Amino acid sequence: MKHIDSPSTPGKFKMEKAPYNRLRLQSSIAKLTFWSLVFVGMIFVFFYRSPSSLNPVSSDLSRRSLRTSSYSGPNFEKKVRQSAKPRSRHGMSVLVTGAAGFVGTHVSASLKRRGDGVLGLDNFNSYYDPSLKRARQTLLERSGVYIVEGDINDGELLAKLFDIVPFTHVMHLAAQAGVRFAMENPSSYVHSNIAGLVSVLEFCKNANPQPAIVWASSSSVYGLNTKVPFSERDRTDQPASLYAATKKAGEEIAHTYNHIYGLSLTGLRFFTVYGPWGRPDMAYFFFTRDILKGKSIPIFEAVNHGTVARDFTFIEDIVMGSLAALDTAEKSTGSGGKKKGPAQLRVYNLGNTSPVPVGDLVSILEKLLKVKAKRLVMKMPRNGDVPFTHANISLAERELGYKPTTDLHTGLKKFVQWYLSYYVDGKKSTQ
Numbered sequence: 001m002k003h004i005d006s007p008s009t010p011g012k013f014k015m016e017k018a019p020y021n022r023l024r025l026q027s028s029i030a031k032l033t034f035w036s037l038v039f040v041g042m043i044f045v046f047f048y049r050s051p052s053s054l055n056p057v058s059s060d061l062s063r064r065s066l067r068t069s070s071y072s073g074p075n076f077e078k079k080v081r082q083s084a085k086p087r088s089r090h091g092m093s094v095l096v097t098g099a100a101g102f103v104g105t106h107v108s109a110s111l112k113r114r115g116d117g118v119l120g121l122d123n124f125n126s127y128y129d130p131s132l133k134r135a136r137q138t139l140l141e142r143s144g145v146y147i148v149e150g151d152i153n154d155g156e157l158l159a160k161l162f163d164i165v166p167f168t169h170v171m172h173l174a175a176q177a178g179v180r181f182a183m184e185n186p187s188s189y190v191h192s193n194i195a196g197l198v199s200v201l202e203f204c205k206n207a208n209p210q211p212a213i214v215w216a217s218s219s220s221v222y223g224l225n226t227k228v229p230f231s232e233r234d235r236t237d238q239p240a241s242l243y244a245a246t247k248k249a250g251e252e253i254a255h256t257y258n259h260i261y262g263l264s265l266t267g268l269r270f271f272t273v274y275g276p277w278g279r280p281d282m283a284y285f286f287f288t289r290d291i292l293k294g295k296s297i298p299i300f301e302a303v304n305h306g307t308v309a310r311d312f313t314f315i316e317d318i319v320m321g322s323l324a325a326l327d328t329a330e331k332s333t334g335s336g337g338k339k340k341g342p343a344q345l346r347v348y349n350l351g352n353t354s355p356v357p358v359g360d361l362v363s364i365l366e367k368l369l370k371v372k373a374k375r376l377v378m379k380m381p382r383n384g385d386v387p388f389t390h391a392n393i394s395l396a397e398r399e400l401g402y403k404p405t406t407d408l409h410t411g412l413k414k415f416v417q418w419y420l421s422y423y424v425d426g427k428k429s430t431q
């Protein structure tokens with residue numbers, strides 16, 4: 001019995017008599033078959049049905065390959081090609097990152113309207129109400145702009161898009177925005193504004209032909225500077241928030257990619273952009289919501305009851321400046337990741353050059369909404385805000401023909417009209 005129980009014991013098997021041996025052999029084959037089936041079954045269960053928590057790496061890979069599979073196929077490629085195709089041979093083919101964002105939507109629509117090809121990319125994150133981003137997407141789709149849903153850090157996806165389309169330009173607007181949120185979620189700023197920028201530049205540098213890149217920097221890079229108006233020649237080494245620090249880092253990274261790889265790079269320092277389809281995290285937007293709801297609104301003041309002011313800039317002026325930056329961008333000089341000669345490297349202020357105190361912004365909103373605001377004046381919290389911004393725009397005027405034409409009252413009137421039709425008449429939730 002002992003031998004039957006241990007059939008594989010070497011040496012002892014030879015000692016058995018012949019009929020008994022045959023019986024043992026049959027029994028061994030049956031057992032071997034049984035255990036082989038069990039083993040194969042276990043392998044199947046392990047690889048195909050294991051819960052993701054058991055193997056995070058492989059589950060992440062399989063998730064990614066599932067996602068990537070929705071980025072392939074003739075239908076996907078056709079939509080991408082069609083959207084990115086300019087109307088005429090001389091038009092641009094622009095990849096707009098952050099296309100479902102506030103500035104991204106307006107820039108994409110304007111480019112498409114004038115005949116350029118536009119492909120959008122956006123991850124539709126939930127930093128603010130994603131349904132607003134979806135509504136912007138619907139708007140763009142109606143005008144023929146397709147937005148691919150994906151992240152700028154997804155190398156496989158970027159490779160695919162650059163494979164399908166030889167973009168002439170990249171308008172890089174995807175970013176983690178907002179000055180104060182950086183204290184709540186610092187890593188999201190590093191992920192989007194630094195790692196994400198590098199990811200985009202890596203693909204641009206390797207592309208053949210290399211596109212010219214225009215991207216969103218920020219007025220916040222002037223940080224704690226006191227000399228006004230802020231000029232591009234001023235120092236930018238004292239940021240007041242992590243947001244500002246990541247935008248400043250972006251400008252240095254742009255220098256590096258221009259220097260090593262010959263990428264044509266233009267950074268636009270936007271000054272507190274506002275307008276229809278804007279961002280609900282910005283003061284003018286949630287002040288409007290809260291005034292209408294009868295809620296009090298916190299109005300910050302600087303030390304010694306000093307006024308806090310912003311160079312609020314209307315979205316249509318920003319769009320004009322952004323398109324002018326694309327139109328005047330020279331070609332990148334590199335090819336296949338190698339620099340062939342010096343390339344353009346530019347930075348411009350896009351502001352309105354007339355700062356308005358936040359209290360005055362509230363007064364304009366009160367008139368437009370015909371509702372008195374419950375003002376709660378308070379000391380500016382130490383959360384990354386700066387007391388004032390004021391752009392010197394002479395460089396953009398000279399080189400881009402940039403000339404803002406909308407004052408705060410006119411711009412807010414357009415915003416309020418949109419807000420009322422979207423949220424009140426359209427019965428959308430304000431959250």
Ligand SMILES: O=C(O)[C@H]1O[C@H](OP(=O)(O)OP(=O)(O)OC[C@H]2O[C@@H](n3ccc(=O)[nH]c3=O)[C@H](O)[C@@H]2O)[C@H](O)[C@@H](O)[C@@H]1O
Pocket residue numbers: 177178179217218219220221270271272273281282283284298299300308309310358380385386387
């Ligand atoms: O120009 C820029 O670079 C930046 O402009 C805005 O940042 P910010 O100017 O701080 O815009 P808001 O957050 O809308 O604040 C506008 C003004 O309202 C003030 N504020 C804000 C919030 C609040 O509760 N109360 C209040 O008085 C702020 O101090 C600021 O002076 C954007 O949020 C940034 O993403 C952008 O990069």
